[in-house]
Amino acid sequence: MDLILDGIKKAFWLLITFDPDVMGITLLSLQISGTATLVSLLIGISTGTAIALSQFPGKRFIVSLVNTGMGLPPVVVGLFVTIFLWRSGPLGFLGILYTPTAMILAQTVIATPIVMGISLAAIQHLPPKLKLQILALGATRLQMVWILIKEAKLPLLAGVMAGFGGVISEVGASIMVGGNIKGYSRVLTTATVMETSRGNFDIAIALGIILLLLAYFINLILTQIQQRERSR
Amino acid sequence: MKKYSFIWLICLPFIIPFLLIPAGAQQKNIILATTTSTQDSGLLDVLIPIFEKKTGYFVKTIAVGSGQAMAMGQKGEADVLLVHSPDAEKKFIAEGHGINRRLIMHNDYIIVGPSNDPSKIKGLKSSSEAFKKISSEKTLFMSRGDNSGTNSKEKAIWKIAGINPEGEKWYQQTGLGMGQTLNVAAEKKGYTLTDRGTYLALKKNLGLDILVAGDAILLNIYHVIEVNPNKWPKVNAAGAKAFADFMVSREAQEVIKTFGVDKFGSPLFFPDAGKKEEELGK
Numbered sequence: 001m002d003l004i005l006d007g008i009k010k011a012f013w014l015l016i017t018f019d020p021d022v023m024g025i026t027l028l029s030l031q032i033s034g035t036a037t038l039v040s041l042l043i044g045i046s047t048g049t050a051i052a053l054s055q056f057p058g059k060r061f062i063v064s065l066v067n068t069g070m071g072l073p074p075v076v077v078g079l080f081v082t083i084f085l086w087r088s089g090p091l092g093f094l095g096i097l098y099t100p101t102a103m104i105l106a107q108t109v110i111a112t113p114i115v116m117g118i119s120l121a122a123i124q125h126l127p128p129k130l131k132l133q134i135l136a137l138g139a140t141r142l143q144m145v146w147i148l149i150k151e152a153k154l155p156l157l158a159g160v161m162a163g164f165g166g167v168i169s170e171v172g173a174s175i176m177v178g179g180n181i182k183g184y185s186r187v188l189t190t191a192t193v194m195e196t197s198r199g200n201f202d203i204a205i206a207l208g209i210i211l212l213l214l215a216y217f218i219n220l221i222l223t224q225i226q227q228r229e230r231s232r
Numbered sequence: 233m234k235k236y237s238f239i240w241l242i243c244l245p246f247i248i249p250f251l252l253i254p255a256g257a258q259q260k261n262i263i264l265a266t267t268t269s270t271q272d273s274g275l276l277d278v279l280i281p282i283f284e285k286k287t288g289y290f291v292k293t294i295a296v297g298s299g300q301a302m303a304m305g306q307k308g309e310a311d312v313l314l315v316h317s318p319d320a321e322k323k324f325i326a327e328g329h330g331i332n333r334r335l336i337m338h339n340d341y342i343i344v345g346p347s348n349d350p351s352k353i354k355g356l357k358s359s360s361e362a363f364k365k366i367s368s369e370k371t372l373f374m375s376r377g378d379n380s381g382t383n384s385k386e387k388a389i390w391k392i393a394g395i396n397p398e399g400e401k402w403y404q405q406t407g408l409g410m411g412q413t414l415n416v417a418a419e420k421k422g423y424t425l426t427d428r429g430t431y432l433a434l435k436k437n438l439g440l441d442i443l444v445a446g447d448a449i450l451l452n453i454y455h456v457i458e459v460n461p462n463k464w465p466k467v468n469a470a471g472a473k474a475f476a477d478f479m480v481s482r483e484a485q486e487v488i489k490t491f492g493v494d495k496f497g498s499p500l501f502f503p504d505a506g507k508k509e510e511e512l513g514k
Contacts, residue, residue: 087307182277197411198272198274
């Protein structure tokens with residue numbers, strides 16, 4: 001019990017003193033997971049909407065693949081991204097293994113199916129006649145898609161939160177492709193693992209608390225947007 | 233504009249951090265694959281900034297077991313190794329994967345366990361005798377089980393003791409680094425083999441005692457090895473050499489000599505640059 005109290009005290013101390021190491025780690029976590037979420041939104045929402053709106057043979061199979069991808073284990077993603085990015089690997093010429101860029105890549109692979117799956121469900125859930133109605137009113141195809149996406153923004157925002165939550169809390173892939181390098185690719189989750197193995201449980205707890213606070217504030221902002229749109 | 237305000241609002245929390253930190257300039261990178269003990273003890277946190285400041289290189293430390301570090305070297309995925317698994321290292325050099333293997337420092341392995349010492353191994357001179365007693369009493373032993381330097385040493389001792397613990401109920405493999413394995417051993421009140429550096433660094437939370445130490449086989453020797461650039465042209469050979477040269481330099485050796493004294497009352501490592509492996513422990 002003392003340990004947890006020590007950890008909470010330590011967390012507040014690190015926060016109010018603006019400890020430069022911890023601030024750097026926190027900002028980097030936000031930067032990496034934020035970028036990964038953004039990229040996954042672009043790919044996930046567009047592809048998810050496209051799949052939802054089109055009819056083609058094997059659609060159910062594709063949808064089942066996307067849904068499986070929502071549960072993609074981060075360590076497996078980490079392993080494959082590592083192998084691809086090795087100097088001897090197919091993408092080795094990029095030379096980005098053990099960089100924040102590699103972490104963004106891995107986290108994007110993790111978040112994209114989550115966003116895609118939720119977008120797919122969100123668009124499919126709209127009344128089927130809505131599409132015809134919009135087209136009948138003289139909208140172009142592009143305008144129609146845009147209106148549908150706006151119509152589904154409530155569940156789509158839930159998709160954003162799920163995607164971001166998935167990657168900010170993820171440790172397996174980050175430690176494998178990022179290497180947990182001090183001041184460079186060390187993020188909140190990988191730092192927590194390292195401090196635990198160093199026996200610095202108070203710092204580990206403090207980092208955990210900061211991670212929770214960060215996730216909370218991001219979700220608070222997103223929820224504000226989501227619910228404000230709803231009340232209008 | 234109104235139409236897009238919704239998208240901008242979503243993007244905002246993700247864009248702000250970018251404005252706050254400029255992207256790190258790409259520097260001359262060195263990938264250092266090393267054992268967990270050098271990172272978990274905090275030694276590299278002291279040494280690497282000195283090296284980076286002096287040379288302008290940027291060191292990417294990947295802390296894994298010695299086995300995995302050498303596997304990375306074997307594929308040319310690392311530039312320089314800091315490892316402690318002498319037999320495997322000699323094989324690594326003989327097979328032409330690495331060059332310029334140089335002695336850096338040593339400390340020793342110790343057998344630690346709960347203070348009530350259920351197998352009564354405390355004070356034994358021979359580590360293999362201690363292992364024999366642990367196996368005959370069937371008391372819990374936590375192994376790293378990860379082909380690290382420590383794990384190789386442990387297997388060598390089991391071999392001398394003439395016991396194959398693999399698959400025994402009292403013999404458990406964590407598959408984790410040294411720090412975490414010590415935590416598991418402390419929690420389950422088991423015995424384990426550890427390097428002294430990691431043990432001292434974690435001692436305050438463990439409640440495990442040093443039971444056997446000082447056996448000649450328990451010597452723990454660290455070498456630096458440059459990955460062979462003739463085999464892997466992508467390796468940063470100049471950076472690897474600079475780092476290896478730094479590790480044997482007077483400056484680094486002085487840091488190693490005093491590291492940990494202020495915190496733990498005794499040094500965690502003993503600098504050995506320029507000595508011969510055979511001279512150690514005498």
